[in-house]
Amino acid sequence: MEEVLAATIATSATLVLPLFMDGVERKVKAWVHSRIGPPVTQTLLDALKLLKKETRVFGPIPYYFYLSSTAAVLTALGVFSAYMYFATLNTAYFVYTLVFYLTSQAALALSYLIIPNPYSVIGGFREVFVSLANEPFMVLGVVLYSVSFSSRPGLWGYVAAGFSFSAVLVASYVSSRRTPFDLSEAEPEIASGGFIELSGKALFLALYNLLLSRSLSQLIPLSLVAMAAGPGGPLAPLAYLASLAGVWALYGLASTLMGRARVDTAFKSLVKLYLVLIAGAFVGLVV
Amino acid sequence: MVRVLKPVELIVVASEKGRVTVKYPYQEPLVTSDFRGAIRIDASKCIGCGACVKACPPNALELLESPDRLVIRYFVGRCIFCWRCVDVCPVKAVVGTREFELATDRVEDLFNYTVHRRAECRECGSGFATRRMVEYVTEKSAVSEYYANECPECRKAKVLKAAARRRGGV
Amino acid sequence: MPGVEEYVRLAQERGGKWVAHGDTVHLVVDPSDLRPIADKIFNEYGASFRTCVGTDERPLNNHFSITHLFTDDRSGLYIALKSYLDPENPVAPSIADVVPAADWCELEAWDMLGIRFEGRRLERLVLPYWWPEGVHPLRKEFDYKSRPDVSLARSERVALRKEVGTVPLGPYHPALHEPEYFELYVKGERVVDVRYRGFHVHRGIEKLAESRMNYQQVNFLAERICGICGFEHSTCYALAVEKAAGVDVPERAQFIRSIVLEVERLHSHLLLLGVAFHLLGYDAGFMHMWRVRERTMVLAEMLTGSRKTYGINLVGGVRRDINEEKKSKVLSELGGLVKDFKRVVEIAVSAPNVKRRLTGTGILPKEDARRLGVEGPVARASGIDKDARRDLPYAAYKYASFRVPVYTEGDNMARVLVRVEEVFESVSIIEQLLDKLPKGPIMAEKVEIPPGRVGVQVVEAPRGGDIHYVLTGDGRPYRWRVRAPTYANIPALKVMLRDQRLADAPITIASIDPCFSCTDRVVVVRDDGVVERLEVGASW
Numbered sequence: 002m003e004e005v006l007a008a009t010i011a012t013s014a015t016l017v018l019p020l021f022m023d024g025v026e027r028k029v030k031a032w033v034h035s036r037i038g039p040p041v042t043q044t045l046l047d048a049l050k051l052l053k054k055e056t057r058v059f060g061p062i063p064y065y066f067y068l069s070s071t072a073a074v075l076t077a078l079g080v081f082s083a084y085m086y087f088a089t090l091n092t093a094y095f096v097y098t099l100v101f102y103l104t105s106q107a108a109l110a111l112s113y114l115i116i117p118n119p120y121s122v123i124g125g126f127r128e129v130f131v132s133l134a135n136e137p138f139m140v141l142g143v144v145l146y147s148v149s150f151s152s153r154p155g156l157w158g159y160v161a162a163g164f165s166f167s168a169v170l171v172a173s174y175v176s177s178r179r180t181p182f183d184l185s186e187a188e189p190e191i192a193s194g195g196f197i198e199l200s201g202k203a204l205f206l207a208l209y210n211l212l213l214s215r216s217l218s219q220l221i222p223l224s225l226v227a228m229a230a231g232p233g234g235p236l237a238p239l240a241y242l243a244s245l246a247g248v249w250a251l252y253g254l255a256s257t258l259m260g261r262a263r264v265d266t267a268f269k270s271l272v273k274l275y276l277v278l279i280a281g282a283f284v285g286l287v288v
Numbered sequence: 289m290v291r292v293l294k295p296v297e298l299i300v301v302a303s304e305k306g307r308v309t310v311k312y313p314y315q316e317p318l319v320t321s322d323f324r325g326a327i328r329i330d331a332s333k334c335i336g337c338g339a340c341v342k343a344c345p346p347n348a349l350e351l352l353e354s355p356d357r358l359v360i361r362y363f364v365g366r367c368i369f370c371w372r373c374v375d376v377c378p379v380k381a382v383v384g385t386r387e388f389e390l391a392t393d394r395v396e397d398l399f400n401y402t403v404h405r406r407a408e409c410r411e412c413g414s415g416f417a418t419r420r421m422v423e424y425v426t427e428k429s430a431v432s433e434y435y436a437n438e439c440p441e442c443r444k445a446k447v448l449k450a451a452a453r454r455r456g457g458v
Numbered sequence: 459m460p461g462v463e464e465y466v467r468l469a470q471e472r473g474g475k476w477v478a479h480g481d482t483v484h485l486v487v488d489p490s491d492l493r494p495i496a497d498k499i500f501n502e503y504g505a506s507f508r509t510c511v512g513t514d515e516r517p518l519n520n521h522f523s524i525t526h527l528f529t530d531d532r533s534g535l536y537i538a539l540k541s542y543l544d545p546e547n548p549v550a551p552s553i554a555d556v557v558p559a560a561d562w563c564e565l566e567a568w569d570m571l572g573i574r575f576e577g578r579r580l581e582r583l584v585l586p587y588w589w590p591e592g593v594h595p596l597r598k599e600f601d602y603k604s605r606p607d608v609s610l611a612r613s614e615r616v617a618l619r620k621e622v623g624t625v626p627l628g629p630y631h632p633a634l635h636e637p638e639y640f641e642l643y644v645k646g647e648r649v650v651d652v653r654y655r656g657f658h659v660h661r662g663i664e665k666l667a668e669s670r671m672n673y674q675q676v677n678f679l680a681e682r683i684c685g686i687c688g689f690e691h692s693t694c695y696a697l698a699v700e701k702a703a704g705v706d707v708p709e710r711a712q713f714i715r716s717i718v719l720e721v722e723r724l725h726s727h728l729l730l731l732g733v734a735f736h737l738l739g740y741d742a743g744f745m746h747m748w749r750v751r752e753r754t755m756v757l758a759e760m761l762t763g764s765r766k767t768y769g770i771n772l773v774g775g776v777r778r779d780i781n782e783e784k785k786s787k788v789l790s791e792l793g794g795l796v797k798d799f800k801r802v803v804e805i806a807v808s809a810p811n812v813k814r815r816l817t818g819t820g821i822l823p824k825e826d827a828r829r830l831g832v833e834g835p836v837a838r839a840s841g842i843d844k845d846a847r848r849d850l851p852y853a854a855y856k857y858a859s860f861r862v863p864v865y866t867e868g869d870n871m872a873r874v875l876v877r878v879e880e881v882f883e884s885v886s887i888i889e890q891l892l893d894k895l896p897k898g899p900i901m902a903e904k905v906e907i908p909p910g911r912v913g914v915q916v917v918e919a920p921r922g923g924d925i926h927y928v929l930t931g932d933g934r935p936y937r938w939r940v941r942a943p944t945y946a947n948i949p950a951l952k953v954m955l956r957d958q959r960l961a962d963a964p965i966t967i968a969s970i971d972p973c974f975s976c977t978d979r980v981v982v983v984r985d986d987g988v989v990e991r992l993e994v995g996a997s998w
């Protein structure tokens with residue numbers, strides 16, 4: 002009984018946190034911009050407003066698609082957070098997380114491509130393009146990290162872990178779709194990503210989807226740290242959520258300091274960066 | 289290396305400059321003392337000469353005429369806050385204010401009327417003439433102290449000048 | 459370097475008439491001589507083509523006329539090349555093949571006055587496509603209040619090219635959230651061609667001034683041509699009228715004009731830099747640029763009484779003086795502002811991706827720049843060294859020394875850097891002029907404007923040279939022609955955008971700092987094509 006209650010609380014916290022953290026991110030941005038900025042609850046209020054607005058579905062936009070993809074991510078996160086609190090970290094856990102992570106990424110990119118609007122198709126292709134550079138290295142990074150952690154003690158193990166962790170960190174930043182990698186949103190005048198035809202509840206779902214997947218991609222490097230730290234005490238779940246908030250704000254801060262990339266340059270520079278990091282990790286593993 | 293970190297310096301700038309936005313409208317608006325806002329016509333001073341109407345670039349001031357009335361209508365919706373009317377009014381009846389929060393949900397609030405009764409036409413052939421204007425030109429009564437020291441010729445000249453502004457606009 | 463004589467000889471050789479008056483050479487030639495003379499002035503003497511003016515002079519002398527306006531920036535001369543045309547069937551030879559920069563103004567003269575140009579394709583440019591044929595609004599018999607019967611419910615065809623993808627930018631808000639429409643034809647993310655469709659909001663300002671305003675009121679109308687560089691327009695208008703009428707404007711007024719013009723340039727450049735950073739996704743740079751800009755807005759309000767549309771110009775002088783207190787306030791504020799600006803701009807151009815995406819994108823080669831007659835920072839970034847403040851000095855610029863930054867790269871970065879450097883120059887100009895501010899009145903004693911005089915004036919706005927042409931009339935301009943710099947710069951976008959990445963299109967468009975007029979009538983088109991006009995206050 003207690004476990005069910007705790008799981009419910011943990012899951013709801015995981016689901017609501019992104020809405021607040023987005024508010025915090027906006028506040029952080031505002032601070033860097035020397036503005037007051039909206040209150041921390043603004044994203045939540047925006048969401049409530051969108052829910053009340055009329056939803057216009059243009060042509061064959063699969064409204065249900067948003068429902069189903071959000072449902073997928075929701076389940077993933079719910080189960081995932083429950084898992085976090087009550088199970089220990091193991092290989093199955095990582096496989097599980099990565100699968101859900103990749104699903105949510107694909108769902109977002111697909112949803113852009115499915116909408117029959119040139120802007121969102123442009124956005125969708127950009128998204129796919131960046132994902133092609135990003136997701137394989139994310140998976141590779143997680144695998145290399147786990148390997149180096151479990152089978153390479155000593156200094157070289159740390160080197161390998163450090164490099165592969167950096168790769169995961171970069172990958173999680175990229176897939177959180179912040180500048181310079183918010184390519185599908187891109188130039189406000191050309192592509193507004195998949196959101197351009199959406200309104201009301203559909204827009205809410207799409208935005209919420211984005212926030213949840215952002216949350217998910219930020220959890221991955223955190224769970225790698227958690228793995229290194231070993232089983233935590235009774236305060237571990239709390240620490241976990243707190244550090245998610247911290248990563249969120251830090252990523253938000255970092256994104257204010259950069260301009261937006263262009264899809265061709267983003268692809269090239271990402272591949273270059275990953276090759277260096279992965280090579281470093283391999284050196285650590287093999288030497 | 290330092291060059292790579294240059295963008296981070298923005299955080300320093302931000303913390304030095306603090307927040308520059310304000311919680312308008314909960315805070316005093318930031319217009320300075322030199323700001324030109326809406327105008328107000330002092331009906332007790334206005335003589336209805338129409339110089340302001342002629343000078344007003346966007347027709348925010350209009351002259352409405354009927355056989356016995358002459359009305360200066362100010363429509364703030366068209367006003368560009370240039371204060372040309374303030375400059376040209378011969379009796380300083382127009383004052384500029386710093387008001388700029390003029391939105392309203394009642395369209396009547398955007399109008400202001402200064403109503404004059406017409407003079408009997410014997411005094412002056414112009415259709416614009418109002419009683420006040422005629423008084424202003426010829427009468428010794430109801431003349432403020434400021435003008436009392438001037439000869440009637442000068443006063444006439446002043447009004448003629450105002451009327452000329454109305455015609456020539458320069 | 460050709461001087462007055464060379465230009466006069468052009469007319470003399472062909473039996474034309476000429477008058478040299480002040481800095482302007484007026485040549486009146488037969489229409490058949492327009493093309494060779496324009497060719498010589500533009501391609502041989504290297505003068506800048508500014509615009510052409512069609513005028514309906516039938517009430518005066520029973521002719522139409524067309525006047526091509528050039529400026530010789532090296533000898534500081536204005537050249538007005540004029541021809542009288544037939545009153546019934548006004549036809550002039552087109553000069554657009556030898557002077558490509560004249561392309562648009564000829565089309566405009568066709569639209570507005572019905573002057574037919576031979577040797578070129580005539581098409582609608584300025585008037586909306588639904589405007590009735592044969593109604594030319596700038597003809598004098600057209601009443602400014604008349605509303606021709608039109609049906610707005612027709613739709614216009616877009617996406618004209620089928621073999622490539624079309625990405626529409628607009629009809630509203632590509633770069634500066636204003637109404638214009640670019641149709642980008644793309645292959646993948648590469649732009650292969652561009653079609654521009656503008657003039658959605660032609661406001662008929664010239665007609666309005668020629669029909670119902672008086673000389674002093676037009677200053678305020680001119681100021682509203684542009685929401686960003688309005689003071690340039692009102693100054694340009696006032697200077698043109700003063701030149702035509704020979705008004706003796708007090709020095710102090712000219713100094714104040716120059717000072718306020720530079721304050722306006724400051725705010726305009728800061729605005730554009732902010733917008734550029736925003737379009738590159740670097741919103742922090744945008745916000746801080748505008749934070750600095752706000753300081754210039756407060757300065758403007760202190761000097762003129764208004765943040766924008768300052769409203770202090772009149773023919774003959776200015777309406778607001780600068781006292782000692784304001785002077786010292788401005789000087790102390792400018793010091794801090796420059797430091798602030800320098801720091802922020804250095805950080806911004808070092809931000810990842812900002813530098814990379816500005817460099818090498820949107821290139822405008824020098825030859826194209828000259829051919830198309832581009833203006834201002836766009837010209838200066840492509841290696842064309844021209845700046846009316848130095849070449850055709852007006853107001854009080856001859857009393858200040860300043861540098862004109864010129865880059866040869868012609869890319870977006872060059873256009874940004876030209877503006878960055880101009881900010882520093884503007885600050886220095888303001889400081890110099892405040893220091894030398896002469897004593898005296900700020901308004902001319904006597905302003906008399908005889909009819910039938912011509913004044914041409916170029917003012918270097920933040921976006922390039924504005925040109926105003928005034929033919930004086932009775933109580934108001936008989937003909938007032940305005941050409942804003944963006945008019946000359948938009949055709950160059952075709953060159954800049956071609957073979958670019960789609961993602962760089964918005965920043966490239968913004969790099970000319972376009973300024974499209976944005977005051978519009980409100981029309982509601984329902985789903986079924988029914989048009990409703992929102993008559994704001996129909997009863998008034």
Ligand code: SF4
Binds near residue numbers: 346349368373
């Ligand atoms: S301030 Fe200017 S626009 Fe307004 S009423 Fe006076 S003259 Fe007209």
Ligand code: SF4
Binds near residue numbers: 333
């Ligand atoms: S100028 Fe002055 S006196 Fe004349 S009508 Fe206007 S407000 Fe009245």
